[in-house]
Amino acid sequence: MTRKTLTQYLVEQQRQKKAVSAEVRLLIETVARACKAINHAVSKGALGGVLGSLETENVQGEVQKKLDVLSNEILLEANEWGGHLAAMASEEMETIHRIPNRYPKGEYLLLFDPLDGSSNIDVNVSIGTIFSVLHAPHHTSGREVEEEDFLQPGSQQVAAGYAVYGPQAMLVLTVGTGVVSFTLDREMGSWVLTNEDIKIPEQTSEFAINMSNMRHWEAPVKRYIDDCLAGKTGSLGKDYNMRWIASMVADVHRILTRGGIFMYPRDERPSGKAGKLRLMYEANPMSFIVEQAGGAAIDGNERILDVQPTALHQRIGVVLGSKEEVERVRNYHAQA
Ligand SMILES: O=P(O)(O)OC[C@H]1O[C@](O)(COP(=O)(O)O)[C@@H](O)[C@@H]1O
Numbered sequence: 001m002t003r004k005t006l007t008q009y010l011v012e013q014q015r016q017k018k019a020v021s022a023e024v025r026l027l028i029e030t031v032a033r034a035c036k037a038i039n040h041a042v043s044k045g046a047l048g049g050v051l052g053s054l055e056t057e058n059v060q061g062e063v064q065k066k067l068d069v070l071s072n073e074i075l076l077e078a079n080e081w082g083g084h085l086a087a088m089a090s091e092e093m094e095t096i097h098r099i100p101n102r103y104p105k106g107e108y109l110l111l112f113d114p115l116d117g118s119s120n121i122d123v124n125v126s127i128g129t130i131f132s133v134l135h136a137p138h139h140t141s142g143r144e145v146e147e148e149d150f151l152q153p154g155s156q157q158v159a160a161g162y163a164v165y166g167p168q169a170m171l172v173l174t175v176g177t178g179v180v181s182f183t184l185d186r187e188m189g190s191w192v193l194t195n196e197d198i199k200i201p202e203q204t205s206e207f208a209i210n211m212s213n214m215r216h217w218e219a220p221v222k223r224y225i226d227d228c229l230a231g232k233t234g235s236l237g238k239d240y241n242m243r244w245i246a247s248m249v250a251d252v253h254r255i256l257t258r259g260g261i262f263m264y265p266r267d268e269r270p271s272g273k274a275g276k277l278r279l280m281y282e283a284n285p286m287s288f289i290v291e292q293a294g295g296a297a298i299d300g301n302e303r304i305l306d307v308q309p310t311a312l313h314q315r316i317g318v319v320l321g322s323k324e325e326v327e328r329v330r331n332y333h334a335q336a
Protein backbone atom coordinates (compact mmCIF):
# COMPACT_ATOMS: atom_id res chain seq x y z
CA MET A 1 0.00 0.00 0.00
CA THR A 2 1.36 3.46 -0.88
CA ARG A 3 1.12 5.72 2.11
CA LYS A 4 0.26 9.34 1.56
CA THR A 5 1.27 11.71 4.33
CA LEU A 6 -0.44 14.95 5.31
CA THR A 7 2.28 16.94 3.54
CA GLN A 8 1.85 14.94 0.33
CA TYR A 9 -1.92 15.40 0.47
CA LEU A 10 -1.59 19.13 1.00
CA VAL A 11 0.97 19.56 -1.78
CA GLU A 12 -1.49 17.77 -4.08
CA GLN A 13 -4.31 20.11 -2.96
CA GLN A 14 -2.04 23.07 -3.56
CA ARG A 15 -0.57 22.13 -6.94
CA GLN A 16 -3.27 20.08 -8.66
CA LYS A 17 -6.52 21.30 -7.16
CA LYS A 18 -5.45 24.86 -6.26
CA ALA A 19 -7.52 24.38 -3.10
CA VAL A 20 -4.92 25.80 -0.71
CA SER A 21 -2.14 28.34 -0.92
CA ALA A 22 1.41 27.45 0.09
CA GLU A 23 0.85 29.57 3.21
CA VAL A 24 -2.26 27.65 4.28
CA ARG A 25 -0.44 24.39 3.64
CA LEU A 26 2.36 25.44 6.00
CA LEU A 27 -0.16 26.66 8.54
CA ILE A 28 -2.04 23.34 8.57
CA GLU A 29 1.24 21.44 8.85
CA THR A 30 2.22 23.57 11.83
CA VAL A 31 -1.12 22.95 13.56
CA ALA A 32 -0.83 19.21 12.82
CA ARG A 33 2.66 19.20 14.37
CA ALA A 34 1.29 20.89 17.48
CA CYS A 35 -1.47 18.25 17.65
CA LYS A 36 1.22 15.56 17.65
CA ALA A 37 2.84 17.27 20.63
CA ILE A 38 -0.52 17.54 22.43
CA ASN A 39 -1.21 13.86 21.73
CA HIS A 40 2.18 13.04 23.24
CA ALA A 41 1.36 15.00 26.40
CA VAL A 42 -2.13 13.47 26.63
CA SER A 43 -0.81 9.93 26.29
CA LYS A 44 1.62 10.38 29.18
CA GLY A 45 -1.25 11.06 31.58
CA ALA A 46 -0.28 10.89 35.24
CA LEU A 47 3.31 9.98 34.28
CA GLY A 48 3.68 13.38 32.62
CA GLY A 49 2.03 15.24 35.51
CA VAL A 50 -0.54 16.67 33.11
CA LEU A 51 -3.78 15.51 34.76
CA GLY A 52 -5.93 17.57 37.12
CA SER A 53 -7.11 21.15 37.35
CA LEU A 54 -5.46 24.51 37.86
CA GLU A 55 -6.82 27.20 40.12
CA THR A 56 -7.55 29.46 37.17
CA GLU A 57 -10.76 30.00 35.21
CA ASN A 58 -10.95 30.79 31.51
CA VAL A 59 -12.96 33.62 29.99
CA GLN A 60 -16.02 31.33 29.92
CA GLY A 61 -15.82 31.00 33.72
CA GLU A 62 -14.82 27.33 33.47
CA VAL A 63 -12.10 25.86 35.68
CA GLN A 64 -9.06 25.22 33.50
CA LYS A 65 -7.47 21.81 33.40
CA LYS A 66 -3.69 21.59 33.19
CA LEU A 67 -4.03 20.11 29.72
CA ASP A 68 -6.30 22.97 28.53
CA VAL A 69 -3.53 25.43 29.32
CA LEU A 70 -0.66 23.25 28.11
CA SER A 71 -2.39 22.55 24.78
CA ASN A 72 -3.07 26.24 24.34
CA GLU A 73 0.60 27.01 24.92
CA ILE A 74 1.72 24.31 22.49
CA LEU A 75 -0.50 25.74 19.74
CA LEU A 76 0.55 29.33 20.43
CA GLU A 77 4.23 28.49 20.47
CA ALA A 78 4.11 26.35 17.32
CA ASN A 79 2.31 29.05 15.35
CA GLU A 80 4.13 32.05 16.71
CA TRP A 81 6.98 31.68 14.25
CA GLY A 82 5.68 29.40 11.53
CA GLY A 83 3.05 30.15 8.92
CA HIS A 84 1.60 33.41 7.69
CA LEU A 85 -0.61 34.27 10.58
CA ALA A 86 -1.68 37.70 11.71
CA ALA A 87 -3.29 36.56 14.96
CA MET A 88 -4.80 33.68 16.88
CA ALA A 89 -7.90 33.32 19.05
CA SER A 90 -8.56 30.55 21.51
CA GLU A 91 -11.35 29.34 23.74
CA GLU A 92 -8.84 29.61 26.59
CA MET A 93 -7.80 33.24 25.99
CA GLU A 94 -9.83 36.32 26.73
CA THR A 95 -8.69 38.26 23.71
CA ILE A 96 -6.78 37.73 20.48
CA HIS A 97 -3.07 36.97 20.33
CA ARG A 98 -1.33 39.05 17.67
CA ILE A 99 1.81 37.62 16.13
CA PRO A 100 4.64 39.98 17.09
CA ASN A 101 6.13 41.82 14.12
CA ARG A 102 3.85 39.94 11.75
CA TYR A 103 0.69 42.04 11.63
CA PRO A 104 -0.30 43.76 9.43
CA LYS A 105 1.46 41.41 7.01
CA GLY A 106 -0.06 38.12 8.09
CA GLU A 107 -2.74 36.89 5.73
CA TYR A 108 -4.57 34.41 7.95
CA LEU A 109 -6.28 34.07 11.30
CA LEU A 110 -6.24 30.87 13.33
CA LEU A 111 -8.88 29.93 15.90
CA PHE A 112 -8.84 26.91 18.18
CA ASP A 113 -10.35 24.98 21.01
CA PRO A 114 -7.00 23.60 22.21
CA LEU A 115 -8.46 20.77 24.25
CA ASP A 116 -12.04 19.72 23.65
CA GLY A 117 -13.81 17.42 26.09
CA SER A 118 -12.03 18.70 29.18
CA SER A 119 -14.28 16.73 31.54
CA ASN A 120 -12.92 13.53 29.97
CA ILE A 121 -9.20 14.25 30.46
CA ASP A 122 -8.86 12.70 33.88
CA VAL A 123 -10.98 9.65 33.07
CA ASN A 124 -8.95 8.54 30.02
CA VAL A 125 -11.72 9.02 27.46
CA SER A 126 -11.12 10.48 23.96
CA ILE A 127 -10.49 14.23 23.78
CA GLY A 128 -9.25 16.45 20.97
CA THR A 129 -8.28 19.78 19.40
CA ILE A 130 -10.49 21.75 17.00
CA PHE A 131 -9.23 24.47 14.66
CA SER A 132 -10.43 26.90 12.01
CA VAL A 133 -8.59 29.12 9.50
CA LEU A 134 -9.92 32.43 8.14
CA HIS A 135 -8.54 35.09 5.82
CA ALA A 136 -7.37 38.19 7.65
CA PRO A 137 -9.54 41.01 6.25
CA HIS A 138 -7.20 43.72 7.57
CA HIS A 139 -4.40 42.28 5.49
CA THR A 140 -4.59 44.55 2.49
CA SER A 141 -5.40 47.70 4.49
CA GLY A 142 -2.08 47.91 6.34
CA ARG A 143 -3.77 48.45 9.73
CA GLU A 144 -3.40 46.36 12.86
CA VAL A 145 -5.47 43.19 13.15
CA GLU A 146 -8.45 43.59 15.51
CA GLU A 147 -10.85 41.23 17.26
CA GLU A 148 -13.62 42.26 14.83
CA ASP A 149 -11.56 40.79 11.98
CA PHE A 150 -12.32 37.35 13.41
CA LEU A 151 -16.09 37.88 13.35
CA GLN A 152 -16.74 36.25 9.98
CA PRO A 153 -19.47 33.72 9.23
CA GLY A 154 -18.27 30.11 9.14
CA SER A 155 -18.92 29.97 5.39
CA GLN A 156 -15.76 32.09 5.01
CA GLN A 157 -13.49 29.43 6.52
CA VAL A 158 -10.47 28.50 4.43
CA ALA A 159 -9.83 25.27 6.30
CA ALA A 160 -11.03 23.47 9.41
CA GLY A 161 -10.08 20.32 11.22
CA TYR A 162 -9.82 18.44 14.44
CA ALA A 163 -7.51 15.94 16.05
CA VAL A 164 -8.97 13.23 18.23
CA TYR A 165 -6.72 11.67 20.86
CA GLY A 166 -8.24 8.23 21.33
CA PRO A 167 -7.13 4.61 20.92
CA GLN A 168 -5.71 5.98 17.65
CA ALA A 169 -4.72 9.61 17.22
CA MET A 170 -6.50 10.92 14.12
CA LEU A 171 -6.58 14.20 12.23
CA VAL A 172 -9.69 15.08 10.21
CA LEU A 173 -9.41 17.93 7.76
CA THR A 174 -11.27 19.92 5.14
CA VAL A 175 -9.91 22.60 2.85
CA GLY A 176 -13.27 22.81 1.07
CA THR A 177 -12.73 19.81 -1.22
CA GLY A 178 -14.36 17.11 0.88
CA VAL A 179 -13.17 15.59 4.14
CA VAL A 180 -10.13 13.40 4.68
CA SER A 181 -8.64 11.75 7.73
CA PHE A 182 -5.14 10.82 8.77
CA THR A 183 -3.97 8.37 11.42
CA LEU A 184 -0.85 9.11 13.40
CA ASP A 185 1.90 6.58 12.75
CA ARG A 186 3.47 6.84 16.19
CA GLU A 187 6.72 5.11 15.16
CA MET A 188 7.30 7.31 12.12
CA GLY A 189 5.79 10.40 13.70
CA SER A 190 3.74 11.20 10.60
CA TRP A 191 0.05 11.70 9.83
CA VAL A 192 -0.84 9.07 7.22
CA LEU A 193 -3.93 9.43 4.99
CA THR A 194 -6.38 6.67 5.92
CA ASN A 195 -9.69 7.92 4.48
CA GLU A 196 -9.76 9.99 1.31
CA ASP A 197 -13.44 10.82 1.12
CA ILE A 198 -15.50 10.74 4.28
CA LYS A 199 -19.27 10.77 3.72
CA ILE A 200 -21.91 10.87 6.43
CA PRO A 201 -24.85 8.52 5.71
CA GLU A 202 -27.98 10.62 5.06
CA GLN A 203 -30.15 8.52 7.34
CA THR A 204 -29.51 7.42 10.87
CA SER A 205 -31.10 5.89 13.92
CA GLU A 206 -28.56 7.07 16.47
CA PHE A 207 -28.77 10.31 18.43
CA ALA A 208 -26.35 12.04 20.82
CA ILE A 209 -27.58 14.52 23.41
CA ASN A 210 -27.01 15.17 27.12
CA MET A 211 -30.39 13.96 28.43
CA SER A 212 -29.82 15.53 31.86
CA ASN A 213 -30.66 18.91 30.29
CA MET A 214 -34.08 17.73 29.11
CA ARG A 215 -36.10 19.98 31.42
CA HIS A 216 -34.43 23.04 29.85
CA TRP A 217 -34.96 22.11 26.19
CA GLU A 218 -37.17 24.02 23.80
CA ALA A 219 -40.38 22.22 22.74
CA PRO A 220 -39.18 21.12 19.25
CA VAL A 221 -36.09 19.39 20.73
CA LYS A 222 -38.22 17.68 23.36
CA ARG A 223 -40.64 16.56 20.64
CA TYR A 224 -37.83 15.14 18.50
CA ILE A 225 -36.21 13.18 21.35
CA ASP A 226 -39.63 11.91 22.50
CA ASP A 227 -40.19 10.62 18.96
CA CYS A 228 -36.78 8.90 18.95
CA LEU A 229 -37.51 7.29 22.32
CA ALA A 230 -40.92 6.08 21.12
CA GLY A 231 -39.05 3.95 18.56
CA LYS A 232 -40.94 1.61 16.24
CA THR A 233 -44.26 2.36 17.89
CA GLY A 234 -43.91 6.13 17.42
CA SER A 235 -44.26 8.44 14.45
CA LEU A 236 -40.69 7.82 13.21
CA GLY A 237 -41.35 4.08 12.95
CA LYS A 238 -37.88 2.88 13.92
CA ASP A 239 -35.89 2.22 17.08
CA TYR A 240 -33.11 4.64 17.93
CA ASN A 241 -29.86 4.07 19.79
CA MET A 242 -28.19 6.72 21.94
CA ARG A 243 -24.53 7.67 22.51
CA TRP A 244 -23.04 10.60 24.46
CA ILE A 245 -19.27 10.73 24.91
CA ALA A 246 -19.26 14.36 26.14
CA SER A 247 -16.28 15.21 23.93
CA MET A 248 -17.60 16.94 20.83
CA VAL A 249 -14.63 15.72 18.80
CA ALA A 250 -15.34 12.10 19.66
CA ASP A 251 -19.10 12.41 19.13
CA VAL A 252 -18.62 14.15 15.77
CA HIS A 253 -15.98 11.62 14.79
CA ARG A 254 -18.47 8.79 15.35
CA ILE A 255 -21.01 10.62 13.20
CA LEU A 256 -18.45 11.03 10.40
CA THR A 257 -17.68 7.34 10.69
CA ARG A 258 -21.15 5.77 10.86
CA GLY A 259 -23.72 8.58 10.82
CA GLY A 260 -25.94 9.96 13.55
CA ILE A 261 -27.23 13.23 14.90
CA PHE A 262 -25.41 15.31 17.53
CA MET A 263 -27.29 17.94 19.52
CA TYR A 264 -26.19 20.47 22.08
CA PRO A 265 -29.27 22.65 21.65
CA ARG A 266 -29.80 26.16 22.95
CA ASP A 267 -32.22 25.92 25.85
CA GLU A 268 -34.42 27.94 28.12
CA ARG A 269 -32.16 28.21 31.13
CA PRO A 270 -32.35 31.45 33.07
CA SER A 271 -28.62 32.00 32.33
CA GLY A 272 -29.83 33.05 28.88
CA LYS A 273 -26.74 31.51 27.27
CA ALA A 274 -27.43 30.38 23.74
CA GLY A 275 -26.29 26.79 24.25
CA LYS A 276 -22.97 25.55 25.58
CA LEU A 277 -20.77 25.22 22.53
CA ARG A 278 -18.75 28.06 21.09
CA LEU A 279 -19.52 29.30 17.60
CA MET A 280 -15.99 30.24 16.56
CA TYR A 281 -14.01 27.35 18.06
CA GLU A 282 -16.44 24.44 17.93
CA ALA A 283 -19.63 25.00 15.93
CA ASN A 284 -18.12 26.64 12.84
CA PRO A 285 -15.20 24.28 12.20
CA MET A 286 -17.35 21.19 12.91
CA SER A 287 -20.17 22.50 10.69
CA PHE A 288 -17.76 23.09 7.82
CA ILE A 289 -16.43 19.54 8.17
CA VAL A 290 -19.91 18.01 8.48
CA GLU A 291 -21.26 19.87 5.42
CA GLN A 292 -18.20 18.91 3.39
CA ALA A 293 -18.94 15.29 4.33
CA GLY A 294 -22.51 15.60 3.02
CA GLY A 295 -24.20 16.28 6.36
CA ALA A 296 -25.98 19.35 7.72
CA ALA A 297 -25.49 21.68 10.69
CA ILE A 298 -28.04 24.14 12.13
CA ASP A 299 -28.60 26.09 15.35
CA GLY A 300 -32.20 24.85 15.41
CA ASN A 301 -33.51 26.99 12.56
CA GLU A 302 -30.59 28.50 10.74
CA ARG A 303 -27.57 27.05 8.95
CA ILE A 304 -24.67 27.56 11.39
CA LEU A 305 -22.23 28.57 8.64
CA ASP A 306 -24.49 31.54 7.78
CA VAL A 307 -24.55 32.97 11.29
CA GLN A 308 -22.87 36.38 11.55
CA PRO A 309 -20.82 36.28 14.76
CA THR A 310 -21.15 39.21 17.14
CA ALA A 311 -18.56 38.19 19.75
CA LEU A 312 -15.44 36.06 19.82
CA HIS A 313 -16.65 33.77 22.60
CA GLN A 314 -20.26 33.60 21.43
CA ARG A 315 -22.19 30.41 22.20
CA ILE A 316 -24.70 28.74 19.96
CA GLY A 317 -27.08 25.79 19.83
CA VAL A 318 -25.75 22.96 17.65
CA VAL A 319 -27.65 20.26 15.76
CA LEU A 320 -25.50 18.43 13.21
CA GLY A 321 -24.99 15.15 11.40
CA SER A 322 -27.01 13.00 9.02
CA LYS A 323 -28.92 15.26 6.64
CA GLU A 324 -32.40 13.77 6.85
CA GLU A 325 -32.46 13.80 10.63
CA VAL A 326 -31.12 17.37 10.91
CA GLU A 327 -33.79 18.39 8.41
CA ARG A 328 -36.43 16.76 10.62
CA VAL A 329 -35.26 18.81 13.62
CA ARG A 330 -35.33 21.97 11.49
CA ASN A 331 -38.93 21.18 10.47
CA TYR A 332 -39.96 20.63 14.08
CA HIS A 333 -38.58 24.10 14.88
CA ALA A 334 -40.35 25.61 11.88
CA GLN A 335 -43.66 24.07 12.96
CA ALA A 336 -43.37 25.25 16.57
O1 LIG B 1 -20.64 17.87 30.01
P1 LIG B 1 -21.69 18.19 28.99
O2 LIG B 1 -22.64 19.27 29.43
O3 LIG B 1 -22.37 16.98 28.47
O4 LIG B 1 -20.92 18.88 27.77
C1 LIG B 1 -20.14 18.16 26.89
C2 LIG B 1 -19.71 19.08 25.79
O5 LIG B 1 -18.85 20.05 26.37
C3 LIG B 1 -17.62 20.07 25.71
O6 LIG B 1 -16.71 19.30 26.44
C4 LIG B 1 -17.17 21.51 25.63
O7 LIG B 1 -15.86 21.64 25.19
P2 LIG B 1 -14.61 22.02 26.15
O8 LIG B 1 -14.19 20.81 26.89
O9 LIG B 1 -13.64 22.48 25.13
O10 LIG B 1 -15.08 23.13 27.06
C5 LIG B 1 -17.90 19.41 24.35
O11 LIG B 1 -16.78 18.78 23.83
C6 LIG B 1 -18.96 18.39 24.71
O12 LIG B 1 -19.80 18.09 23.63
Ligand SMILES: [Mg+2]
Binds near residue numbers: 113248
Ligand atom coordinates in the same frame (compact mmCIF):
# COMPACT_ATOMS: atom_id res chain seq x y z
MG1 LIG C 1 -14.69 22.20 23.30
Ligand SMILES: [Mg+2]
Binds near residue numbers: 068091115
Ligand atom coordinates in the same frame (compact mmCIF):
# COMPACT_ATOMS: atom_id res chain seq x y z
MG1 LIG D 1 -11.73 23.27 25.28
